[in-house]
Amino acid sequence: MWTDEGTEGNNVEQPVTLIGLGPMGQAMVNSLLEAGHPVTVWNRTASRADGVVARGAVRAASPAEAVRASELVLLSLTDYQAMYDVLGPVEDLRGKVLVNLSSDSPARTREAAEWAERRGARFLTGGIMVPAPVVGTEASYAYYSGPRDVFDAHEKTLGVIGAPHHMGADPGLAQLFYQANLDVFLTALSAFLHGAALLGSAGVPAPDFAPWAAQVLQLAIQLLPESAARVDTDDHPGDLSTARMMGATADHVLAASEEAGIDLDLPRAVKANYDRAIATGCGGDNWTRLIDGIRNPR
Template sequence: MTTSTHLEGNMMQNHTPVTVIGLGLMGQALAGAFLRDGYPTTVWNRTAAKADQLVAQGAKPADSVGDAVAAGPLVVVCVSDYAAARELLDPLGAVLDGRVLVNLTSGTSQAARETAEWAARRGSAYLDGAIMAAPAAVGADAVILYSGPRSAFDLHAPALRSLGAGTTYLGEDHGLSSLYDVAVLSLMWNILNGFLQGAALLGTAGVDAATFAPVAKTGIGTVADWLSGYARQIDDGTYPALDSTIDTHLAAMEHLVQESESLGVNAELPRFVKALADRAVAEGHGGDGYAAMIEQFRRPAGVRP
């Protein structure tokens, strides 16, 4: 045995064995990160060929889901959704007993809590997780959120930190990671949709999107600087108009609607935003700061105070 092989063997012996189930692009990135940090890694996927590259890096392929779960105390699942995860694991019964199951599958907070109850009935400690990054960031600066029993997270924190520098524990409520995930997705889509609306408007004057992008980035940065102050207002339940009132915003929203319609650009999004502001004004928030709009988002559509 060479010196390098001996050192590698010792490193592997000092790390908790990990299993990764599901080898799409994200699953492969997860397994690769564990391997790079010296964790003995067992992998399984319906299409066995997807494990080939990982096996070449030192992963152990499992012949079945049951064999994969039995290979170690930490089982990481990354498949299409919660239903797919439970379909794979439900037939295993007692094999899950005593293991920590980490589900990095996207879904809802309700599904996360239901899956936690399902796992508990099988004797498994359950951590729900959300990967806030692309596969290329896994093992580097990826932000990955976890919720569930603190004891389970602490037990395997060293291994989980191999997946990203932004490893974050949120709390005991299994649904928190999914809630954070969709909250950030809402933020992402609203920012991107606002950029696309602006690009469509400027495009009517022959301005290309690449020219608009740096101006938009500056604007996004300005708005980002407001978030901490808005957060304090929301938590306090008071909405002082420190910059401008909703009445002032409403007038500008009308300009955006008119400009879009006059230029032949789709005005559905700005009209919807204006409708929310109209309701806020009707409810007496016209003189409040924009953070008062939170009251519109807290209620289901059609429900009035």
């Protein structure tokens, strides 16, 4: 197996193959090229490779040719089915390390790891947690899971893309971390737009709201460590911010949204979490008690 120290004491940077040249794939290729890695690329629409080929990447004529070029094969595709579509016809994956950076469910990720191993390849799941323009910068980071020895052997190369974090041997863990973070991110962005629409109903411009929303998000950040501890210790003291009190606030947000004539799905969903806790006799507990109903919805 190639290691990041090169072979026979050489300092030659590891060759890498990258399959899938959407914005994220192109950003990864550019970062690898800048770090001195020989990069072979393949994309179903061949013209998408023109830019990175002009910067030094090698265009493969087929997925099989791309796979033959490097031990380390990065996949940046729409989903895991796309991996089967592209690599299914490739006859020989023996000795290859497949790092799938595509988004999908943890269960499908585990199935893919088994599929790769049956074909003689080693498999890592990856999830890059920044948008394409940030890839390769100090702010970039990514989750990985799968065999630790495979991760260790390629950590330096993967670090060119972004700070690599190994989350465990289970191939589904990186995907779970990825989706859990996006759960928070997407919900927060939707909440901001909902708040902007709520204020917009009174003629308030969204830019006037943005700094106040940022301040509220900072408050939420400050609450996270203590709230996370309560979730895992199952300790939800009702001395402050009870489910009943927070639920009343959720009810007021829903009423204001109804008056404004804007979409009600998000505030209804939030209120439902509090209603469930109150209905089970936990209204006097801290709002973190909502975790029970989220874990086991009834």
